[in-house]
Amino acid sequence: MNGTPPRKNRQVTIVDIARETGVSYSTVSRVLSGFEFVKEDTRQRVLEAAQRLGYVANIGARSLAGGKSHVIGLLVPGLDNGYIGEVARGIDEELSRVNYDLMLYTTHRQRGKESTYAHSIANSLTDGLILVVPLLTDYLQRLQAQNFPYVLVDQGDPTNQSNIVDATNWQGAYAATEYLINLGHSRIGLISGLMQIASARERLEGYKAALADHKIAFDPDLVAEGDFWQSSGYQAALSLLDLKPLPTAIFASNDLSAFGAMDAIRERGLSIPEDISIVGFDDIPQASLVHPKLTTVRQPLDQMGRVAVQMLLDQIENPSHPPRRITLATQLIVRDSCKPR
Amino acid sequence: MNGTPPRKNRQVTIVDIARETGVSYSTVSRVLSGFEFVKEDTRQRVLEAAQRLGYVANIGARSLAGGKSHVIGLLVPGLDNGYIGEVARGIDEELSRVNYDLMLYTTHRQRGKESTYAHSIANSLTDGLILVVPLLTDYLQRLQAQNFPYVLVDQGDPTNQSNIVDATNWQGAYAATEYLINLGHSRIGLISGLMQIASARERLEGYKAALADHKIAFDPDLVAEGDFWQSSGYQAALSLLDLKPLPTAIFASNDLSAFGAMDAIRERGLSIPEDISIVGFDDIPQASLVHPKLTTVRQPLDQMGRVAVQMLLDQIENPSHPPRRITLATQLIVRDSCKPR
DNA sequence: ATACTGATTGCAAGCGTTTGCAAAAAAGAT
DNA sequence: ATCTTTTTTGCAAACGCTTGCAATCAGTAT
Numbered sequence A, B: 001m002n003g004t005p006p007r008k009n010r011q012v013t014i015v016d017i018a019r020e021t022g023v024s025y026s027t028v029s030r031v032l033s034g035f036e037f038v039k040e041d042t043r044q045r046v047l048e049a050a051q052r053l054g055y056v057a058n059i060g061a062r063s064l065a066g067g068k069s070h071v072i073g074l075l076v077p078g079l080d081n082g083y084i085g086e087v088a089r090g091i092d093e094e095l096s097r098v099n100y101d102l103m104l105y106t107t108h109r110q111r112g113k114e115s116t117y118a119h120s121i122a123n124s125l126t127d128g129l130i131l132v133v134p135l136l137t138d139y140l141q142r143l144q145a146q147n148f149p150y151v152l153v154d155q156g157d158p159t160n161q162s163n164i165v166d167a168t169n170w171q172g173a174y175a176a177t178e179y180l181i182n183l184g185h186s187r188i189g190l191i192s193g194l195m196q197i198a199s200a201r202e203r204l205e206g207y208k209a210a211l212a213d214h215k216i217a218f219d220p221d222l223v224a225e226g227d228f229w230q231s232s233g234y235q236a237a238l239s240l241l242d243l244k245p246l247p248t249a250i251f252a253s254n255d256l257s258a259f260g261a262m263d264a265i266r267e268r269g270l271s272i273p274e275d276i277s278i279v280g281f282d283d284i285p286q287a288s289l290v291h292p293k294l295t296t297v298r299q300p301l302d303q304m305g306r307v308a309v310q311m312l313l314d315q316i317e318n319p320s321h322p323p324r325r326i327t328l329a330t331q332l333i334v335r336d337s338c339k340p341r
Numbered sequence C: 001a002t003a004c005t006g007a008t009t010g011c012a013a014g015c016g017t018t019t020g021c022a023a024a025a026a027a028g029a030t
Numbered sequence D: 001a002t003c004t005t006t007t008t009t010g011c012a013a014a015c016g017c018t019t020g021c022a023a024t025c026a027g028t029a030t
Helices: A012-020 A026-031 A038-054 A061-062 A082-097 A114-123 A139-146 A170-182 A198-213 A231-242 A255-267 A301-317 B015-021 B025-032 B040-053 B059-064 B082-097 B114-123 B139-146 B170-180 B198-213 B230-241 B255-267 B301-317
Strands: A071-076 A101-106 A128-131 A149-154 A164-168 A190-191 A222-223 A251-252 A278-284 A294-296 A323-327 A330-333 B071-074 B101-106 B128-131 B150-153 B161-167 B186-191 B224-225 B247-250 B276-282 B293-298 B327-328 B329-335
Touching: A012 A038, A012 A170, A012 B139, A012 B247, A026 A038, A061 A255, A061 B059, A071 A082, A071 A114, A082 A101, A082 A255, A082 A301, A082 B101, A114 A139, A114 A251, A128 A301, A164 A170, A164 A301, A170 A190, A170 A198, A170 A278, A170 A294, A170 A330, A190 A198, A190 A231, A190 A255, A222 A231, A222 A301, A231 A251, A231 A255, A251 A255, A255 A278, A301 A323, A330 B301, B015 B025, B015 B040, B025 B040, B059 B327, B071 B082, B071 B114, B082 B101, B082 B255, B082 B301, B101 B114, B114 B128, B114 B139, B128 B301, B161 B170, B161 B301, B170 B186, B170 B198, B170 B247, B170 B276, B170 B293, B170 B329, B186 B198, B186 B230, B224 B230, B230 B247, B230 B255, B247 B255, B255 B276, B301 B327
Parallel strands: A071 A101, A071 A128, A128 A149, A149 A164, A164 A323, A190 A222, A190 A251, A251 A278, A278 A294, B071 B101, B071 B128, B128 B150, B150 B161, B161 B327, B186 B224, B186 B247, B247 B276, B276 B293
Antiparallel strands: A101 B101, A294 A330, B293 B329
8 A cells, every 4th residue: 555654763662671681571561560579680770771772662552461551531622711721731730740641532523422432532542531521421321331440520420420520619609609799799690501510500509508698689580591601601691781770790600701791791881890890710811811800719720630630540540449529629819800889 | 469450341353343244353454444455345344343333443552563543642832821722723623523533742741851752752652743842952853863744833943854834924923013003103112932933033024024114213122032921021011111212012922922011011000002002923812802802913823733734644644745834824813902103 | 408488580472453465256358 | 167367355473562370599497
């Protein structure tokens, strides 16, 4: 089909190292994969030779032979969203500390066939998978059936059989709402996320709880459902701004929808925070870039990524470990988008 | 070391498919990797069985045996930067069209040992590499020496031996500068990027050329060197704002530094665009989010990613192809950050 | 010394695919 | 029918690495 494919420079293999140091290649393999019963002297010689020859393990061969590939997969909806970027950064940093590589998968390519997709990923060479995808339909069943190590980031699992990293959504929403209340606001609009998503529900609950604790009646009209994207925030805000007594503050369930809301508010000729105060959720990098700088509830996104990696590796090492759930604290970051009533 | 690793559910292999359809596994392999001389009937049966059994190719085995892994690597400095995100999005989209997977590598993990790092990547299982890293010290030599397929995105290569995708930096800078001149500005500050970077130099040249063509003397004092990051933009702008007759406009060599400049300008109590007009470069997503919305030179980042993938695959298919360079057009996007003098 | 013990090391068998080579089939030509 | 060609297919040998099992050593207790 092709004439003499310029055979990739034959790479340095364990056999080369073995020849070089005079031990068998099995010993080399053992040194390289950290087996304990190897004479210290041998180990040193092997390591030195590997270094000198510029040896690079062939992940393919390694995983074929039954070892760990030291590659983990990250499944995300897309990269076009500061949120994911931050999580990914944390993941990447942690991974590099432990010398693992990362395969990046985005779901956009398989809308509707996510489950098949998860299946493929699990059957390729990754040792485990981190899922930052909302609406995880039936991914989980396949993964669980195969006993494949995975961690969910900021995603609830109905079955409670998954490793999960998330943040205190309820508390964050409560704090944000209470902050607005203490500023004198009582007509506080809420732009929610999709109600199928656990974190969206938790934030709604936190909002309700804060209202209740401050004796403010919950008004369903003040809740507009969005989907966490900027344009839905824009739409939701528009509907909120049509309300009779205008709300004096809006709590958006994430920063992106807060940005959308800001657009809508300005478009109506109102100003922030003079006419309407606004609070977001997430604290993605852009939050401090917009004008006015957005007051928001910070999720430690990068740390969530780091923790996810730790949990995943733990699970890989230790397949029988029961699933855990780690919830990190959120924190209200006060900037310039709110004003006392 | 571990007691009976719950052996990953044995995956479906070509042998299973062979058994199922009654042909030899070599034939299955040929069908699956698109070999042409297979009877149509056989091909169908194999494909059907593969589908039915839920076959997923084992990339490791495939690449070991000398085939293509259908995985390409993407090396970037980090994800914390809208610019990279856009490029990555384009790459990802194109890759999914052709059914390739992506390994993501960030350089932060190996500052100073980038060359060794590139070596590892090239020797692992990727079929090729896309580099979006600035300052590519000696990556290239190793890659070239190994004859490993790669593409540079928005990066010049002194040796002219590389596949490159970039944009019309010079023209973009020229257009931006001319736009400001036509608005009546003549003291136009420039926040440059690091002069080691080709695109930074080209933008500077475009700026100079526009001035020259409009008979405005080039004043070195109006040029402040930055490094494409927001904070350097802030610093650079500060120094520009110390100048005697204040510049009335600033052209920042990328959006991030434009944002930094905006911060600095506001901090000095000046307003944009009333007191100072500002133009950026890149048109990352945040550009239309900041207030006022940033007028900037758009680079078709996602398209650059897509083109990079195409070039890379082409190079992989076709190792003897001489390196090409594709330059995409930039375009001035006028928003709200500039005003006539 | 001699047998015994546990630490080290080597051998060989696989892991799932690709592919060169040769055999088997099918299709043409005579 | 028979001999050629041209398609299709099957066999077997890699590819680089891990690991169970058996052999070799070195150290200890007898």
